Amino acid sequence: MDGLSAFGLFAVGMMLVCYMLEARSHWWTLAFALGCLLGSAYGFLQGAWPFGLVELAWAGVAVAKWMRRRSGAPTA
Template sequence: MDALQLFGLLAVTAMLIRYALEDHRRWFILPFAAACALGSIYGFLQGAWPFGLVEAVWAVVALRRWSVRPPLMA
């Protein structure tokens, strides 16, 4: 496994964990967005630009969800 594959594995693992936790607290959505951005970077670096593009969209969607979710909700 080279460094790029390890980076991708860590990014996607972080995405999965943060996605599973984002219903518990509003602040889990922000790290999910960051993990999506890392997944996007991985996709573009690997040459799989459709994956990179989709992950970039997911990052924007997650940022939007974080910004509209009431801060006092769990």
């Protein structure tokens, strides 16, 4: 496994773990957003720009969700 593949595996693994733990704290939602950013970087670095764009969008969704959860507003 090369370095780029290891980075991608780490990013997607981080996303999975953070998604599973999201209900425990709003900080896991922010960590999920970071994982999405890492996944986006991986997508762009490997040349799969559609994947990079979608992960970037997911990061934005996760940050918005984190902001709502942090303020105590209900999430949908």
